[in-house]
Amino acid sequence: MLNHTPNEVSERTGLVVNPAKTCQPIGAMYAALGIHNCLPHSHGSQGCCSFHRMHLTRHFRDPVAASTSSFTEGASVFGGSANLKTSIKNVFSIYKPDVIAVNTTCLSETIGDDLPTIINESEVPEGKYVFHANTPSYVGSHVTGFSNMVKAMVTTFSKKEGPCNGKVNLIPGYTEPGDMRELKRIAKVMGIESILFPDTSGVVDSPMTGRYEMYPAGGTKVEDLVDSGNSLATIAMGTFASEAAANELDKKCGVPAHVLPLPIGVKGTDQLILELIKITGKPVPYELEEERGQVVDVMTDTHHHFHGKKVAIFGDPDHVIAITEFVIGLGMKPIHIVTGTPGSSFDRQINAILDAANIKANVKNLGDLFTLHQWMKKEPVELLIGNTYGKYIARAEDVPFVRFGFPNMDRSVHSYFPVVGYKGALRLIEMISNALLDRVDRDAADEDFELVL
Amino acid sequence: MAIEKSIEDILEQYPAKVRKNRIKHIVKKTDDKKSEIEANTRTIPGIITNRGCCFAGCKGVVLAPLKDVVHIVHGPVGCSYYTWGTRRHKGRSAQGEQNFLSYCFTTDMQESDIVFGGEKKLRQAIKEAYELFKPEAITISATCPVGLIGDDLNAVAREAEELYGIQVLPFNCEGYKGVSQSAGHHIANNVLMKDVIGTGDAETKPYAINIMGEYNIGGDGWEIARVLDKIGYHIVSIMTGDGTYKELKSSHKADLNLVQCHRSINYIAEMIEIKYGTPWLKVNFIGLKNTVETLRNVAKYFGDEKLIQRTEEVIAEELVEAEETLEVYKRMTEGRTAILYVGGSRAHHYQGLLRELGVETVVAGYEFGHRDDYEGREVLPHIKVDADSRNIPDLHVEKDEKNYRLYLSEEKMVELKKFMPLSAYEGLIKEMKEGGYVIDDLNHFETEELLKSLKPDLFCSGIKDKYMAQKMGIFSKQLHSYDYSGPYAGFRGAVQFAKDIAMGMNTPTWSFIQPPWQQAPLLEGEVAEEVASC
Known part of the structure; x- marks a missing residue:
């Protein structure tokens, strides 16, 4: 598997090998x-x-x-x-x-x-x-x-044509329908009316009914897109995928743009909730506080599974930025971080997160998986996080692998569940900890094989 | 009759121009007259077609399986990315041999390359690929913008060959050329024939064959090779599944070429016959009967009694196990109907296997077939060459006096041709049952309508319309990727296929589609005069 990848990194200016992006x-x-x-x-x-x-x-x-x-x-x-x-x-x-x-x-x-x-x-x-x-x-x-x-x-x-509709626009970024459902739910439990666009929930996770619907029930309605010009504010999640639309809405209709990272993990989700409070003045219901408390409870109870573990992360910039922040919150050390998408703001955002945690790492935008693999050969990690294409490297280096981001073509059901919000954080913790502990079990000597971990 | 009515309904719903076009791509099989079908012509813009592009046919289909080659795609990142690991052409290599199948190489052209030209970046990419990997050879495949901005792939390739001393093969397979993947097959065939085949001189053993148009999807080629090895053939090269550039070079030295996918490789088969005298045999390794017939034909071609006897022994041995298991699955599949819409060969090849499982094919069609794939090669002289086809140059080869050799005398060939498809292909339509329909370039609308009205039990197509069928409660088997199963070829493959479709058509999950409360009234009791209130 990937036998032709040399350990030494050499500079390439013409050839991209195993890209971490598509067109x-x-x-x-x-x-x-x-x-x-x-x-x-x-x-x-x-x-x-x-x-x-x-x-x-x-x-x-x-x-x-x-x-x-x-x-x-x-x-x-x-x-x-x-x-x-x-x-x-x-x-x-x-x-x-x-x-x-x-x-x-x-x-x-x-x-x-x-x-x-x-x-x-x-x-x-x-x-x-x-x-x-x-x-x-x-x-x-x-x-x-x-x-x-x-x-x-x-x-x-989008049109500014009437009085303020009291709604908040949510731009969810290049996320799964499960994420979009979760964002709508968060707004709903806070008693906030939202216009989420685009909304692929109910479109690419449509139910089996015995009938094929070329246009399933989901998707943002045109009248809501038009009405987004009358909203209180826009929350754009992810600078790379969502900021441009929010700024355009600000410019065109005067709807203020609030740009946040993807709400992945406790800190990321806290930021979203704070912004929603700021915009609408609504209080946070117990339901969300309970969810948050559960995540923090689990993080604390299991911190020893994660602490100090070295991680390599690749994928789309908004996702990588958010998950880098999250794994640091779990006590892990991201040391190789790659996105295929070009943009120096990726490096800036990642470095700010790393600096705050006092972690030194290899960081690259417009990078490819060949470089990431070479970095991993030079300085091995204990976990790889990225999309399906990471499986080649995970196998070559025998590293536990968590599938995160687009595309995920070799595992199913991922599109139905969120990685955003507190619910999503809980799911990510389970995914990461299962990957790490399956490895512990696999590699343990009989006498060290533990019933309880 | 039901089909006829459905097709009339479909055509009626089209705008006049679309109807006029589509009607020529739809043919009913009748035994008493020859059916002419329009194929390999443009898809009307806006029609949701399953077809891909020239690049996909060239790099994606024919070139990519060659595992000891670095395949650089010159263009923006997408084209290379989508052909990375997605087609399931498996390949294994011995320790120390080169295998680049898990890699993806691209020049990832940026805006400045489009504006100022991409040759400089391509030169650099070849240099880096050579220095990093020292491959046997490098291919460079063009994507849409390359042709438009005028990058000269041929010149860059020539220059690189001189610099690095390995072959660097340029493929001008921009996506817009031709009308489907088919144009790309042709372009790939031309370059491989012109520059690779005939440049090697590896030793061959008796009964030397090439397996052509076999891409080892899900390990098909390995199952075919297992049986051929067992009989005692020497497989010189496989084009191109699990194949190597190194073997390809000496493929002209085989005694016979077996052609599995006619559409994608017939150009090389024909040119090898003209240049080196080696004839080709149309084979079909899908289904037990077809596999047996193919093996017998190959043995008969060589005509050696021992080989013929060994063939029968192997067939008997393999059939014992396969027939018995197939019988078990047949109980779960018998009496069903299927629609096949795939490729340039599979919609034909799978009909025999389905018949063995008691499944009748009611509609079949190709995505990128030509008239000869439907009607047989005898129509070749009558095919009108339109502007789109003319843009793909034919490569004219001549007899290679030094290496030309006839394995069999001309008289023997004439005799054999009476009994087997030697340098001949009869096409899909002959395989169809009377009353069945053949539809070329079946589109989204037609698929939806046909599935709704005919309600087949099985729809064999690709990933793009698989889930449309399944939403309707119809099992859909991907015949491009086999739903990540396989092999489906040969004896063991037939069993695997039978198992997979028996499972798919009979999985308990189908019974859950309708919720119980929609199936029967759940509330019991009498209707009261007045509704009680709490």
């Missing part, structure tokens, strides 16, 4: 699925759409429908305008969505298709919408694509 359009497609009755449309070659649907379906084990402009060589030379117009016409008449969310690709971006003009010239039935996000694959990562599509939702739909 923008898939993030845009995922975000678009979070609008009710919306069909994502990929403006490029068929392969892009096929790859993205394949990858999302493998992660969620649920249908992911999306259409494509099916570029040919001719379209690539003469522009994809005719392809998009035909697509819009056919999609509305055959697949009947309320909204088509178009994302571009490296192909349509390179040839410079003018999306606003093409969409303007297209036949859009009364009461239906077509909007787009520019998502060139050669900029940023899938997280950038998600961010761009969410921002486009604001640009297209």
Whole structure:
């Protein structure tokens, strides 16, 4: 397994090996699925759409429908305008969505298709919408694509048109439907009305009923997207995935943007609750205090499982930042930290967390798993946290592995449960501690094999 | 009749232009007339197709399984990322041999590379790949923007070959070329034929064969090789599942080429025959009957009595176990119906195995097949070449006087061709039962409607529409990735497949779909005149 990875790190400027990111359009497609009755449309070659649907379906084990402009060589030379117009016409008449969310690709971006003009010239039935996000694959990562599509939702739909609706907008970041459900629940138990967007809960975790619904019950409704312009405030969770949309909403409709890290772990969730109190003045109900207390109770009772353990972490920047903070709270030592997504603010945010805990670590944005593996060979860790692709390294180095973040294609059910909130923290503690203790049991000599740990 | 009505209903719901197009991709099998189908033509924009792109067919399908090669994808990160570990072309290597299957290599082009050109980065990437890994060879595959910005892959590759002394093979397989993965197969075939096959001189043993168009998904190739080894064949190379660049170089020295997936590898098979004289045999290792027939054909080709006898011994040995187990599963699958929509071969190959399990295929179609995959190679001279196909250049090869050799005399070949598909393929339509439907490039809407109206017991397709079927309560078996099971080829594979679909169609979970309170009234008692209040 990964036998050709040398221990010594050498500088690479041309070759990326085992990337820790993918391209923008898939993030845009995922975000678009979070609008009710919306069909994502990929403006490029068929392969892009096929790859993205394949990858999302493998992660969620649920249908992911999306259409494509099916570029040919001719379209690539003469522009994809005719392809998009035909697509819009056919999609509305055959697949009947309320909204088509178009994302571009490296192909349509390179040839410079003018999306606003093409969409303007297209036949859009009364009461239906077509909007787009520019998502060139050669900029940023899938997280950038998600961010761009969410921002486009604001640009297209949000309107300041009435009195304040008393609601709080929640932008959940590139998270699982289980996370989105949890964020809505937290707001609800605090007695706060929220508009969460995008919302893929009820879309990619839809129930088995014996009927296939191309547009399942979930997803943020267009009227709520419009109404987000009248909200009290916006809480954007994650600077990389959510901040751009919140700022746009602030600029466009004057809804103040509150940018937080993803609410993962006690500290992260506390920050979210504090912000909700600040915005709405609502008190924290006992239900949430109880949940919080349970997490702290478990952390204390089991701190010896975690304390001082060295960890390597990789994945999407908002997730990695939040989990780094969380594992430090458990007493662990993150020493190798990588995201594939470019952005120096990643290093800044991670270093601030590390400095506060007085931990020295290797940190890299626009990094790849080859580098991470080499770091791990040089300075071994006792736990690896990251998406499915980490399994190769975990096997090669025989390190316990916790699957966290997107994609998770070799384990199921993850999309139904949260990692955010106090509930999510409890789940993460269980996942991490099971991984560590399974290893303790596996490696213990008979005489040291403990019944109680 | 039910199918005919469903198809009419589907077509009726389409806009006129779409209907006009789709009608030509749908054919009813009738025994008394030849059926012509439109295939390998553009998918209409906006139609939710299962098709992928040229890059996927070239790098993803044909090249990626070659395990001793560093496959660099020149482009933004996604194309390389999505073809990393997702296709299940397994490969194992002996200690010390190179195996890069768990790696993913890309130039991860950034905006500045698009603006100023990506050749510099590509050169650097090749240098780094060579210095880090010292592979047998390097491939570079182009993605969409590369062709548009005019990066010259061929020049960069030539230059790198001189610098590093290994082959660096350029594949101009931009995603927009052609109309599906199929264009990519062709491009990959051309380069491998032009630059790799024929450059080696490894020793071959008697009964030397290549297995072509076998990608070792879920270990299919290993099961096929197990049986062929047992009989006594020398497998020179496998194209390309668990294959190596090193073996590929000497593949022209085999005595016979076995072609499993016709669509993806027929170009090489045909060109090898022209250049080196080695004929190809269309084989089908899916299902017991097909596997047996294939093994007998191969033995007959070599014509050695001992080999023929050994073949029968092995067949008898393998069948004892397989037939008995298959019979057990057949009790759980018999009398069911299936819709197959997959690939350029599997929608054909699996029909025999399903028949052995008592499952009738009512609709079948290919995602990226051509007319010859449906109607047989005899239609090749009559296929209209449209603009999209013309863009994929044909490679013309000539007889290699030095290495050309006929294993069998021309007379013997003529005789054998009467009994077996030597350098011939009859296509999918012949396999279908009368009244069955063949649908090319079956799309999301058609799939949904057909599943709803025909309610088959089994839908064999890919990951993208698997869960749509299952939401309707129809078991769906992925025939691209086998739902992470396999092998499905050969004797043991047939048993594994039988086990998997018997399990899938009969899992107790189907019985939970409808909640009990929806099945029967739960409240008992008489209706009172007035509702009591507390």
